[in-house]
Amino acid sequence: MSMQGMEEPEELLNPSRDLPWDRFSAWLHCICVVGFDLELGQTVEALFPPNAKLTDKEKTSICYLSFPDSNSGCLGDTQFCFRFRQSAGRKSSLHCVLDQTDRDSPVYLKKDPACFYGYVYFRQVRDKTLKRGYFQKSLVLISKLPYINFFHTVLKQIAPEYFERSDPCLEAACSDIDRWAEPLPGKILNLPIMGIVIKVRIPTRHDKPGTTQILELTQPSDEHISVTLPTIHEVDIFRCFSPVFFHIQLLWELVLLGEPLVVMAPSPSQSSETVLALVGCIAPLKYCSDFRPYFTIHDSEFKEYTTRTQAPPSVIFGVTNPFFAKTLQHWPHIIRIGDVKLAGDVPKQVKVKKLKNLKTLDSKPGVYSSYKPYLNRDDEIIKQLQKGVQQKRPLEAQNAILRRHFLELTQSFIIPLERYVAGLMPLLKSISAWKSPPQLKPFSQEEFMKTLEKTGPQLTSRLKGDWIGLYKHFLRSPNFEGWFRLRRKEMTQKLEALHLEALCNEDLLIWVQKHSEVEAVDLVLKLKSKLVQAEREHLPVKADTLEKLQDHVDTIIQELPEDLRGILLKTNTS
Structure with missing residues (x-):
């Protein structure tokens, strides 16, 4: 892969500094140490930074989710991921740079406003x-960012050192x-981190789906680079699905x-990796449910x-406690994962099992569902x-083959929808500087099916x-709702951006x-409102268009009587 089109590497240290912990909070909300107290059970023993804001409810969630279930019997070191x-009412305390991180990220890597x-x-x-x-004891990184592979790599550097040397090590990290x-992104x-350097590239929404930027090929090898990650977020999808x-x-x-889908696994590692592999298997579509x-x-x-009084919600979750086998018998789709053999053998062909067979605790691994x-x-x-x-x-290589299969399947499915939705845009000639921007045509299931x-996907x-x-089933799903809401917003x-360009091309004077x-005053106020909207919503408009529009505003104001000019210039600076 050539260097052309690739950005320059970021420096290790950036001389422009912000507030203390500002850089830290762009990546992490906090680091927690969760230990076991004989009287209290799991407790948060330490928090970095010390002033990190966590409610009591959030601390309780972290405590319970940071330890494997007592039935898992995880001896030694275990890594896994949870989401809560x-x-x-919590206000976002994240660094404002995440606005740009979010704006340029693929939809499946955006931060989650409601979850950690x-x-x-x-x-x-x-x-x-x-x-x-x-x-x-558990060392836990709490973040809004779904960079699974990256944060697990970071933990491998910090945690063993911490368990040996305790708090000073965390302060250094x-x-x-x-x-x-x-x-x-990009x-x-x-x-x-802890004496080594991790080299990563965060994908952008402009990257071609299915391509991984192999960093070793884009840069001369650096002696100080210790770990190069080809992906920041992907799990080992072949091992998870084997x-x-x-x-x-x-x-x-x-x-x-x-x-609704439940993964029953012997350990939190297998549980979390399998759920994350499932959520990722429809990329570049974003999984929009919990x-x-x-x-x-x-x-x-x-x-x-787990209530039986209503239909199970649209959610995928992973569990390890055998108690769930009884509690979730009414769930329509259940995956049981046994201990994965180290040899990586593929199991012999097995049919989808009936849900009634799940009643015994020693049910065999497999998929339990009546779905056709x-x-x-x-x-x-x-x-x-x-x-x-x-x-x-x-x-x-196995991973790459399976990932490409899922990608091609998702793209075959989504391209006809993309093509139809693109046709909902009004014609360019219907955009006039002196009228409000035209509305999108409504989505018609009947027209789409035609x-x-x-x-269709047969192409x-x-x-x-x-x-x-x-398609009919998908159009009733949360994933379609989330996908179409985002497309409608973008369109x-x-x-709005095309309307701004139309205004710029008019001789407003x-x-x-x-x-x-x-x-004239009304026009100035409307134009100023448009400029504010363009900046606030990051409209896809060229910088010189906005500059030209601002020049229009300034020129019109100069043409007005002095008293009006004074009032408009005051609103300009307020």
Whole structure:
């Protein structure tokens, strides 16, 4: 890959400094140490920075979610991820740079306004000097950013050192993080942590889906770089799906349609990785419903999600406690993951199991559902991956094959929708400087379905099946609602930007000379309002267009009588 089009690497240290912890808060909300107290149970023993704001409810959630369930029996070191709702009414304390981070990020990497991610490094070892007989402690990074692979890599550097040397080590790590460059998409970042440097590139929304920027090829090798991450967020998707290998088509459909889905796994690591793999399998579409990579009976939403008085909500969550096998028998789709064999063997072909078979606690691994997929199974991908296992193909290659399969499947499905929605834009000639921007045409399911005969997924996918039925189901799902809401917002902003350009191309001074002072003042106020909107909503408009519009405003004001000029100039600076 050539250097052309790639941004220059960020410096290790940026000389322009903001407030203390400002850089830190662009990446993390806080770092927690969760220990086990014989009388109190799990407790937050330390918090960095010390003034980090967490409500009691949030601390309780972090405490319960930071320890593997007692049934998991995780000895040694365990890493996993969880996600929990932030308390209502909390004001965002994140660095303003995240606005740009969010604006330039792919939709599936944007920060979550309602939830925090917790990245956990848990250690449990025998210790006869402790009354309980075990040392049990978790180091937890709390962040709004879904950079799973990156934060787990950071924890691997910090946690072992911390468990050996305690608090001074955390203070040093926080100091390192507070020197990091902002998490801006597209930049190559060299991030020092605990004596090493991690090199990453955060994807941008302009990246071609399915391409991974391999950093080693874009830059000469740097001696001080210790770890180069090809991806900041992706989990090992082939390993996650290998226990339910023959059902990947069915699982893709369930996730696409926002169906309620539970993953029952032996450990929080397998639980969280499998949930994250499921959520990611419909990329570049964003999964718009709730998902919990690790969920416990202590969760504040436990009753909400396990009640039998209503249909299960659209959510994917991962659990390890056998209690859920009984509690969630009424859920329509359940995946049971056994212990993954280190040899990476693909299981023999198994049918989807009936839900009634889940009643026993020792149920076999597999998919329990009565769902009938709309599309026929793609046997080609199954054979290709099976052959890879037999030939001991590297896991990275297996991962890439499976990820490309899901990407092509999602793109085949979404391209007809993209094409139809693009046609809802009004014609360019309908945009006039002297009228409000025209409205988008409404989405018509009937009209969309008519387009599928000629421009449907059959153009790009070899898969046969009931595509029409799949689309009808999808149009009722939260994922369609979220996708279309974002598309409609983008298109409305495009119309606003085109309207601004139309205004810029008018000779407004001639218009003002033909109209009254009251109308001229009204025009100035409207133009100023448009400029504020363009900046606030980051409309897709060129900088010189905004400059030209501001020049129009200034020129019109200079043409007005002095008293009006004074008033408008005051509003200009207020």
